[in-house]
Amino acid sequence: MKRLFYFLMLGTALAAIAQTEHIVVAKRAKGNPTVGVVEYIGEKEDKRAFENLFWRCGWLDVLTGADVKGADVQVTVQVMPAGGLFASVKAGNQSFTCDRRSSPKETAALDTVDDILHKLFGVKALCTQKIYYVVTGQDNMKEIFACYIDGSGQERITFNNAISTEPSWGHKNAMVYTVAQNNSLAIILADMGRSCQKVVSCSPGLNSSAGLSHDGTLLALPLSAQNQVDLYVIDLRTKTKEHEGQRIRVTNDKNVESSPCWSPDNSAICYVSDKLGTPQLYLRELREGGKERRLSVGNNECVSPDWSNVSNKLCYSMKDNSGQRVICVMDMSGKDSEIKVVTKGAGNWEAPCWGPDGRHLVCTRGDASEKTRDLYIVDSWTNVARPISKGAKLSLPAWRPAY
Secondary structure, eight states: OHHHHHHHHHHHHHHHHHHTTSOOOOOOTTOOOEEEEEEEESOHHHHHHHHHHHHHHSSSEEEOGGGGGGOSEEEEEEEOTTSOEEEEEEETTEEEEEEETTSOTTTHHHHHHHHHHHHHHOOOSTTTSOEEEEEEOGGGOEEEEEEOTTSOSOEEOOOOSSEEEEEEESSTTEEEEEEEETTEEEEEEEETTTTEEEEEEOOSSOBOSOEEOTTSSEEEEEEOOTTSOEEEEEEGGGOOSSOOOEEEEOOOSSSOEEEEEEOTTSSEEEEEEOTTSSOEEEEEEOSTTOOEEEOOSOSSOEEEEEEOTTTOEEEEEEEOTTSOEEEEEEETTSSOOOOEEOOOSSSEEEEEEEOTTSSEEEEEEEOTTSSOEEEEEEETTTOOEEESOSSOBEEEEEEOOOO
16 A cells, blocks of 8 residues: 555646646536527528537526527527538627637537537536447447437447447546457557557456546556455556556455546545445545545445546435435535435436536436436436437446546
8 A cells, every 4th residue: 555655646746737727616506597599690400409509518598589689698600611610609798709610510519519618617628528338239249439418429439349348537538448358358548649549457357347547647446366356556657568567456355346436636546345235435545544434325225436527526326215226426525415316217327427517427327127228418416317319228428528
């Protein structure tokens, strides 16, 4: 544990520098302001898609028809011949423009709405950062795909012809995922900025559910060494072609740990352990002398934690007293001790992951028969859930960060 403390110091310092750029998310007292597209010089169908993006982003309530003249935020849009957009925005006594005339037609509306959100709220890249998820194909093979917040721009990310699953982000250019192939497991680090990838863990036995620190230097994952499953941290800065990197054991017991996620400053890990008989959430501070403690989230089964480095809130899936899975949110700053259930409606809500704004999260919602499992965006402030897919069977979404 002492060695772990020393190599964490650099990672924590880097994260502290990056944190100065992050927005502080604060809940508005009277709900969302309103937005109206007062003029759209283009096709009606494109206008509806533009308004739909405002609805999906969840930061503005959309007004239409004659009501747009009373909107808090009024937008005029002109479509360029090549498909780009130029928008003029009036918000109270302030006016500004968003020039996306050079954007491709496929992303011009996404870019423009993101520009408006960033100007109004400091939110960065909510619409233009894709959501990654797992699709099951023939012969039970699985590959990772991605799409935008409105379901557009779908693309296949992995081509492993294997079971590629459990995508998880560190920062916007670093994603890890698990590959099961030829009776072995490996953790792959994908550098999305340079479109390359490499194996970062392929120890004999278990390699799965890895979590990457927000600065991309440390990898937490369960490994099955010495006939038991424990959490380890690998320092990726020490990795070479011959060696996986310095590996430090975090837990050492007969219980099973899984699903680690990192605190915003990379100084602690939240993970799942079954030491009480049912999966529960635990926190381990990775400083010298740091101890493990169980989070006060009740006695029901809790799994799949994700920790926002924007809002410092934890989301996870919990089995309620009826046996249904719901999504819960916990404020890790200590300012609000209340645990909030943010999903409503029948079905099992699972695998939550925070969005780039620290307010919204993406998760799956399965029907009672589990024949379908769709992607949903959930507003953790208002509990409003917006579907991305319908009648699909998708799993394990991971929203790409903005930083």
